[in-house]
Amino acid sequence: xxxxxxxxxxxxxxxxxxxxxxxxxxxxxxxxxxxxxxxxxxxxxxxxxxxxxxxxxxxxxxxxxxxxxxxxxxxxxxxxxxxxxxxxxxxxxxxxxxxxxxxxxxxxxxxxxxxxxxxxxxxxxxxxxxxxxxxxxxxxxxxxxxxxxxxxxxxxxxxxxxxxxxxxxxxxxxxxxxxxxxxxxxxxxxxxxxxxxxxxxxxxxxxxxxxxxxxxxxxxxxxxxxxxxxxxxxxxxxxxxxxxxxxxxxxxxxxxxxxxxxxxxxxxxxxxxxxxxxxxxxxxxxxxxxxxxxxxxxxxxxxxxxxxxxxxxxxxxxxxxxxxxxxxxxxxxxxxxxxxxxxxxxxxxxxxxxxxxxxxxxxxxxxxxxxxxxxxxxxxxxxxxxxxxxxxxxxxxxxxxxxxxxxxxxxxxxxxxxxxxxxxxxxxxxxxxxxxxxxxxxxxxxxxxxxxxxxxxxxxxxxxxxxxxxxxxxxxxxxxxxxxxxxxxxxxxxxxxxxxxxxxxxxxxxxxxxxxxxxxxxxxxxxxxxxxxxxxxxxxxxxxxx
Ligand SMILES: Cc1cn([C@H]2C[C@H](O)[C@@H](COP(=O)(O)OP(=O)(O)OP(=O)(O)O)O2)c(=O)[nH]c1=O
Numbered sequence: 155x156x157x158x159x160x161x162x163x164x165x166x167x168x169x170x171x172x173x174x175x176x177x178x179x180x181x182x183x184x185x186x187x188x189x190x191x192x193x194x195x196x197x198x199x200x201x202x203x204x205x206x207x208x209x210x211x212x213x214x215x216x217x218x219x220x221x222x223x224x225x226x227x228x229x230x231x232x233x234x235x236x237x238x239x240x241x242x243x244x245x246x247x248x249x250x251x252x253x254x255x256x257x258x259x260x261x262x263x264x265x266x267x268x269x270x271x272x273x274x275x276x277x278x279x280x281x282x283x284x285x286x287x288x289x290x291x292x293x294x295x296x297x298x299x300x301x302x303x304x305x306x307x308x309x310x311x312x313x314x315x316x317x318x319x320x321x322x323x324x325x326x327x328x329x330x331x332x333x334x335x336x337x338x339x340x341x342x343x344x345x346x347x348x349x350x351x352x353x354x355x356x357x358x359x360x361x362x363x364x365x366x367x368x369x370x371x372x373x374x375x376x377x378x379x380x381x382x383x384x385x386x387x388x389x390x391x392x393x394x395x396x397x398x399x400x401x402x403x404x405x406x407x408x409x410x411x412x413x414x415x416x417x418x419x420x421x422x423x424x425x426x427x428x429x430x431x432x433x434x435x436x437x438x439x440x441x442x443x444x445x446x447x448x449x450x451x452x453x454x455x456x457x458x459x460x461x462x463x464x465x466x467x468x469x470x471x472x473x474x475x476x477x478x479x480x481x482x483x484x485x486x487x488x489x490x491x492x493x494x495x496x497x498x499x500x501x502x503x504x505x506x507x508x509x510x511x512x513x514x515x516x517x518x519x520x521x522x523x524x525x526x527x528x529x530x531x532x533x534x535x536x537x538x539x540x541x542x543x544x545x546x547x548x549x550x551x552x553x554x555x556x557x558x559x560x561x562x563x564x565x566x567x568x569x570x571x572x573x574x575x576x577x578x579x580x581x582x583x584x585x586x587x588x589x590x591x592x593x594x595x596x597x598x599x600x601x602x603x604x605x606x607x608x609x610x611x612x613x614x615x616x617x618x619x620x621x622x623x624x625x626x627x628x629x630x631x632x633x634x635x636x637x638x639x640x641x642x643x644x645x646x647x648x649x650x651x652x653x654x655x656x657x658x659x660x661x662x663x664x665x666x667x668x669x670x671x672x673x674x675x676x677x678x679x680x681x682x683x684x685x686x687x688x689x690x691x692x693x694x695x696x697x698x699x700x
Contacts, residue, residue: 477519655678
């Protein structure tokens, strides 16, 4: 194996080592890796007895360390690093796990246990690949076509996707028969305190050791050799025959929805995330190999152009949108909120829909991160509960409904609008909306629900983006249900806010006010048109009257 190119695969990525261990930092920088150090704040307090083996504990701890850092950086920077590496080293005597001693007595107990015997040193390693995504952005859309690969979504923030590759390495170490005196002398040197098992093989502790079987660096805190093999597995192209297999077996064709069966759609099932094991190897047909293999194959390991992921997402994004709209329209998320988790057949019964197609829809929703599939059936993910259930405080159901019923149709006419030069000041959408709004009260309400649900998410940010405290009045042109006005009034106690909108909109806006009432500092003024000039005239007259 050629090491440099393997490490080089991380060269243009933002790599973070989620560890305070100076040994790990040294091992990785000696190997030529460039990385930032962000020690993890994950408390190493997993319940040891709940793990079948000591190494499972080390792997899980390593993973939690890395995920904590990835999540924290993502929240802080609004952008996660590309790769976060976490590691955890433990000493195991049989099933007993020894971590860092808490004091000298503890170190003595540990070293006495190791005295004259063989023990195992395990280091669990997690390589977390991060991807910051917006659930509503086009970035999500490829999930439709790559559903069987979808990495695990973290619904807590709804936007950070991670794919975890984990493995462990075991090294056997044998201690000589050591006298009490020597043990205490060693303990008093202070060396044991920040090291698993209470010794450091790389320094004074080396004198305690009779032999080592396996990777020495693994004992010191990082199995570099295994790490490089793992990188090679992740980043190097598979053989052409493997690639052919990947293409045939794992990527649903673009017309995924037609072909996707339930079992293929489990991409959001955590059970499908990459599993480690000693080699980090996976069963031959394991699909979780596919993204990496294909990614590696398509992104630079040969002379072919980079895989046009973003472009394909644009090509297929409309399908994902339609899946979301359809699920909303059927009130799928409402049903699952009240009665889920449910099996596909039960969902079909409750929605009075075709069982087969419903099952496909559920599968795709799961692949898109909108639903979770467990043995008990389908349930809403956190993002669906928050934003897609119709009566939720942060529901975007109205927006989905409106986009489906109207915007979708308008956009099918975009080519025509561009060719024929539709009114550029109002825009295609504006023109149609205005025309329709004046015709139909239900349509107006639908439009208002859509704007209302979106504004509920954005209004606070808009209201607080600038310090407006020196102003006494503000107006919101096309302010619809007055959500922004309310935020402004709340944020700035002396601000008088005027909301201008079409008469049919201002007439219905009362129904959207909390408790049916609006605050006294907010006024709705009907204007006959949505043209900015007319708004401004109306504004002037309102100001003059004041
Ligand atoms: C057995 C042994 C362990 N160790 C060290 C490696 C690890 O740094 C430490 C085990 O503790 P860890 O919890 O694995 O790591 P850490 O606390 O040092 O750093 P972080 O949690 O931030 O990643 O013991 C040696 O340096 N030499 C040895 O011979």
